[in-house]
Amino acid sequence: MSQRSAGPEILRLIELMSRLPGFGPRSARRAALFLLKQRDTLLLPLAEAMSDAGHRIEKCSVCGNYDTLQPCAVCQSGGRDEGLICVVEDVPDLWALERGGSYKGRYHVLGGVMSAVDGVTPDDLNIPSLISRVDAGGIREVILALNATFEGQNTAHYVADQLAGKGVQITYLAHGVPVGGELDHLDDGTLAAALRARRSSE
C-alpha cells in the first residue's frame, strides 16, 4: 500500500497484525480497520492488555506455564498431588485440562514437540528440566498427555526413554471414542484402539 493513502502508523499496525496466526495481509487490514472503529472499547484496551501481558507475564521456572506469578499459580496452589506430573505439549493443553477440572496434580509444559521437519530437537524443549524434577525425587507418576499426532507420540516415547529406570510410573492418556462422539465419524485407528481397550459392563 502506498504511503499516500495510509500513514506509517496504520501500515505498521497492519504489518504486525498480519503476523498473527490465521491472519494474512487482507484480514489484517480488515482487523486494523475494525480496531480503529472501536478505538475506546477495543483498540486501546487491547493495546493495554498486550503491554500488561508483555511486561508482567513470564514462563514458570518450574513447569513452563505462563503466569504473572513465579512459580505459577498452579505450581504454588496447595491441595494438588505433588507426586503426579502431567506432561503437555503446550500451555493451551494445560488450560484444557484445567477447564476439565478433574486433574489435581502438577504439570510440565514441554513448549512443543520434537520435529525433524521443523528442526525441533529435545534440547529445544523443556525435557532436561522435567528430568531434573524427577531426579529431585518425590514424583510417583508421570502422565505423558501429548497430542495423538506422529510428532506428539514420538516425543512421548523419547521422554519415556529418558525417564526409564528412574523409578517413576509412566502413563499415557487412553485412546477411545470421545464422549458424545459418533462411531461413524471416527477414524479407523481410534475405533481399533477403543475396541482393544473395551471394558466390561460391570
Next chain:
Amino acid sequence: MSQRSAGPEILRLIELMSRLPGFGPRSARRAALFLLKQRDTLLLPLAEAMSDAGHRIEKCSVCGNYDTLQPCAVCQSGGRDEGLICVVEDVPDLWALERGGSYKGRYHVLGGVMSAVDGVTPDDLNIPSLISRVDAGGIREVILALNATFEGQNTAHYVADQLAGKGVQITYLAHGVPVGGELDHLDDGTLAAALRARRSSE
C-alpha cells in the same frame, strides 16, 4: 477457564483478542500464546503500534479516511483532480484503489452501506457530508464505487438520488470480466453485464 491455570492478565488478553474479526475463543487462546512466545519481537511492538494508532489516528473530517493528518494525506496531497470524488464504502476500498494507482481524484468514505437488516440508515453514513462537499461547488463528477452487492447498489442509488439536480455527473464502475478471470468461473450476471458492455476491437 479457571483462574487457577491462567492469570487475569492472560484471560483479559484472550477475551479482547476473541473480539477480533475471524477470531473465536479457541483461536484467541492460540494467538495469545503465540504473542507471549514472541514477546519482544511481536507482542510488545504490537501493543505499542496499537496504542500509537489509537492515540494518533483519526477520521478525516473531509473524506472519512483514517490518518494521523487532519485532513488526511490524500485530501492534502497536491496534483489530484479536485473536481472528481470517488465514493467508497469503507477505508479498505480506498486503500485498494490507491494500490491500483490509476485514480487521481479525491475520495469520500461512507463508512458502510445502508442495510435494513443491520439497521443502518443514511444518517449513520457520511452521506450528509458528501452532499455538503458537492453543494460547496467545484465538483464535476462523483464516481459511486460501491461494492456490487445488494446493499452497495441500493446505497449507490440512494446517493445518486440525493445528488440529482446538483449539476454533477454521477458515474459507476464498469461491470465485466476481471482481468485474468476465466469465463467459466464467472456468475451469469457478470457475464451478461460484460456482454452488454462489449467493446469494438478498434
